[in-house]
Amino acid sequence: MKIARAIRDLVESFEKLPGIGPKTAQRMTFYLLHVPQKDLESFSKSLINLKKNTKICSLCFNISETDPCPICSDPSRDKGKICLLEQPLDILAIEKGCFYKGVYHVLGGVIDPLNNIGPEELHIYDLLPRLKSGKINELIIATNPTIEGEATAMYILNLVKKYKDLKISRIGRGLPTGAALEYADELTLSKSFEGRREY
Amino acid sequence: MKIARAIRDLVESFEKLPGIGPKTAQRMTFYLLHVPQKDLESFSKSLINLKKNTKICSLCFNISETDPCPICSDPSRDKGKICLLEQPLDILAIEKGCFYKGVYHVLGGVIDPLNNIGPEELHIYDLLPRLKSGKINELIIATNPTIEGEATAMYILNLVKKYKDLKISRIGRGLPTGAALEYADELTLSKSFEGRREY
Numbered sequence: 001m002k003i004a005r006a007i008r009d010l011v012e013s014f015e016k017l018p019g020i021g022p023k024t025a026q027r028m029t030f031y032l033l034h035v036p037q038k039d040l041e042s043f044s045k046s047l048i049n050l051k052k053n054t055k056i057c058s059l060c061f062n063i064s065e066t067d068p069c070p071i072c073s074d075p076s077r078d079k080g081k082i083c084l085l086e087q088p089l090d091i092l093a094i095e096k097g098c099f100y101k102g103v104y105h106v107l108g109g110v111i112d113p114l115n116n117i118g119p120e121e122l123h124i125y126d127l128l129p130r131l132k133s134g135k136i137n138e139l140i141i142a143t144n145p146t147i148e149g150e151a152t153a154m155y156i157l158n159l160v161k162k163y164k165d166l167k168i169s170r171i172g173r174g175l176p177t178g179a180a181l182e183y184a185d186e187l188t189l190s191k192s193f194e195g196r197r198e199y
Numbered sequence: 200m201k202i203a204r205a206i207r208d209l210v211e212s213f214e215k216l217p218g219i220g221p222k223t224a225q226r227m228t229f230y231l232l233h234v235p236q237k238d239l240e241s242f243s244k245s246l247i248n249l250k251k252n253t254k255i256c257s258l259c260f261n262i263s264e265t266d267p268c269p270i271c272s273d274p275s276r277d278k279g280k281i282c283l284l285e286q287p288l289d290i291l292a293i294e295k296g297c298f299y300k301g302v303y304h305v306l307g308g309v310i311d312p313l314n315n316i317g318p319e320e321l322h323i324y325d326l327l328p329r330l331k332s333g334k335i336n337e338l339i340i341a342t343n344p345t346i347e348g349e350a351t352a353m354y355i356l357n358l359v360k361k362y363k364d365l366k367i368s369r370i371g372r373g374l375p376t377g378a379a380l381e382y383a384d385e386l387t388l389s390k391s392f393e394g395r396r397e398y
Contacts, residue, residue, distance in 0.1 A: 003291065004264045006245070006252035013242040016234075017227045028216045029249070030288045033262060037250055039215075044243040046208040050228070051236055053205035063232060065203045089229045092202065 059130070061106040061123045063088045071095075071103055078102045081138045082130065084156065086110055086149065090142070102138070105130065110148040111155055124156060131163055138167045145173055145191075258329070260305040260322045262287045270294075270302055277301045280337045281329065283355065285309055285348065289341070301337070304329065309347040310354055323355060330362055337366040344372055 003011075007029055014025035032040060056062070057069035064070060071077060071091070081102025085091060086109060094100050107122045119125070130136060141156060143149035153170055160168060174192030175184055184192075202210075206228055213224035231239060255261070256268035263269060270276060270290070280301025284290060290303050306321045318324070329335060340355060342348035352369055359367060373391030374383055383391075 002269050004253050004262060006248045006250075006264070007262065009241075009245040010249050013245050016238075018230050019223065019226070024218065026288060026291065027218070030262075030286065031217050032246070032249055033253070033287075035215075040246050040249060042208075043212040044246040046205070046212050047231070047239050047243040047246070049205045050209050050231055050239060051205075054203050054232070063203060063206065063229075065205070070201050087229065088232075089225060092225065 060104045061088075061108060061126070062091055062104060076101075080136055081140070082127075082136055083140045083142050084127070086143050086152075094142075102140075107143070107152065110143060110146075110152040112148050119155060122152075124152075124159070127156070127160070131160060131166065136166065138169070140169050140171065142171045145171075259303045260287075260307060260325070261290055261303060275300075279335055280339070281326075281335055282339045282341050283326070285342050285351075293341075301339075306342070306351065309342060309345075309351040311347050318354060321351075323351075323358070326355070326359070330359060330365065335365065337368070339368050339370065341370045344370075 010029045010032070011022070011025045014020050014028050015022055020028075054063050054065065055067045057064055057067050057072055059068050059072045062069040062071065066073070078101050082105050083094065083100060083102055084105050084107065085094075086107055088106050091104050091106070094104075105123070105127050107124060109117055109122055111117060111119055111122070131139070139160060141153045143153050157168060157170075160166060172195055173188070174195050175181065175188060181189065209228045209231070210221070210224045213219050213227050214221055216224075219227075253262050253264065254266045256263055256266050256271055258267050258271045261268040261270060265272070277300050281304050282293065282299060282301055283304050283306065284293075285306055285308060287305050290305070293299055293303075304322070304326050306323060308316055308321050310316060310318055310321065330338070338359060340352045342351050356367060359365060371394055372387070373394050374380070374387060380388070
C-alpha cells in the first residue's frame with residue numbers, strides 16, 4: 001500500500017531521532033493526526049527556533065540563551081571549581097540535585113578513535129586557558145564511567161596534572177542508591193570496594 | 200538552573216507524544232541541536248503538513264491523500280471482503296504481509312465505557328450501509344485481542360449477525376510465530392487449544 005506522503009515524511013523525520021524505530025515513529029505520527037493543528041504548529045515552531053534561539057557558552061560550552069550562560073554569569077556560583085562533563089544534558093542531571101555550586105566545562109563528547117573522534121574534536125584544550133588563569137582550585141572529572149569516558153578522563157588527567165595546586169578528582173564509583181548487591185555486576189562491586197569510605 | 204526557553208519548548212512538545220518521558224524528550228532535543236537547520240526545517244514542515252495533506256476515506260475511514268483511499272479505489276481488491284480494524288495504523292501492519300486482498304473498515308478505536316467511548320463515537324454504524332448494499336460476503340473482525348477489543352468485536356457481531364449471507368469471522372488466536380510454549384501465558388495457551396486445526 002502507498003502510504004500518504006505527509007505521513008511518510010513525518011515518520012521518516014521521527015525515525016532519525018535517537019532510540020526511535022520505525023514502529024514508534026509510526027505510532028507517534030498517527031497519534032499526531034488526532035492533535036489540534038494549533039499544537040502541531042507550536043511543535044513545528046519549537047523545532048525551527050531550537051537552534052536559532054540558543055547559543056553555546058564561550059566559557060563552559062553549555063547551551064543556553066545567553067553567552068556566557070546563566071551558570072557562568074551567576075555571581076553565587078563558585079568559579080574556582082570546575083566539573084568536567086561530556087554533554088550539556090549532563091548539566092541538567094547534576095543541576096537537578098542542587099548539591100553542586102561550582103561551574104562546568106562541557107567536552108562535547110568523548111575520545112573515541114573508532115569513530116574518528118580525537119581530543120582535537122572536543123573542548124579539551126579549551127579547558128587549559130581556564131586552568132592557566134590560576135583561579136581554579138578544583139577539577140571534578142565527571143565523564144561517564146564507560147570505556148571511552150574513562151579513557152577521556154585519563155587523557156585529561158595527564159594533561160592537567162602539571163598544575164600542582166589543582167585538586168583533581170574523578171566522580172565516585174560504586175552501587176547506585178536503591179540497588180541490590182545481588183544484581184550488581186562484578187565490576188561495579190569491585191569499584192564499590194575500591195572506593196569504600198571509612199566511618 | 201533555568202533551561203533555555205527554546206529547549207524547554209521542544210522538550211515539552213516531545214513529552215506529549217505517546218511513550219515519551221521527560222528523559223527521552225530531553226535526549227531527542229539535545230540530539231537535534233547537532234542536526235543541520237535544513238533538517239529541522241523539513242521536520243517542522245512535515246508536522247505542519249501532516250493534517251493539511253491527508254484526508255479520511257469516506258468509505259473505510261483510512262487516512263490517505265485521496266478520498267476514496269488507494270485501497271478502496273483499487274480495482275484489483277476484492278470489495279466483497281471487509282476487514283474491521285481499530286485504527287489506520289493496523290492497515291499498515293496487515294498490508295505489509297501482502298496476504299489480504301479485500302478492503303478495510305477502520306473503527307477509530309474501541310468501545311471503552313471507562314473513557315466515555317461508546318459505539319456512537321466510533322465508525323461502527325457506518326459499517327451497516329456498506330453491509331446493506333448486499334455486495335459484501337465476508338466480514339473479518341480484527342480488533343485487538345484485548346478486553347475492549349473483544350467486547351467491541353462482540354458488540355459488532357450482535358449487530359451484523361442478522362445478515363444471513365454474511366460470513367463473519369474473528370482473527371485467529373494462539374501462539375505467535377517464533378514463540379515458546381514455556382513462556383506463553385495460560386490464556387494464550389488455552390486460546391491456542393481452542394483454535395487448534397486438524398491436519
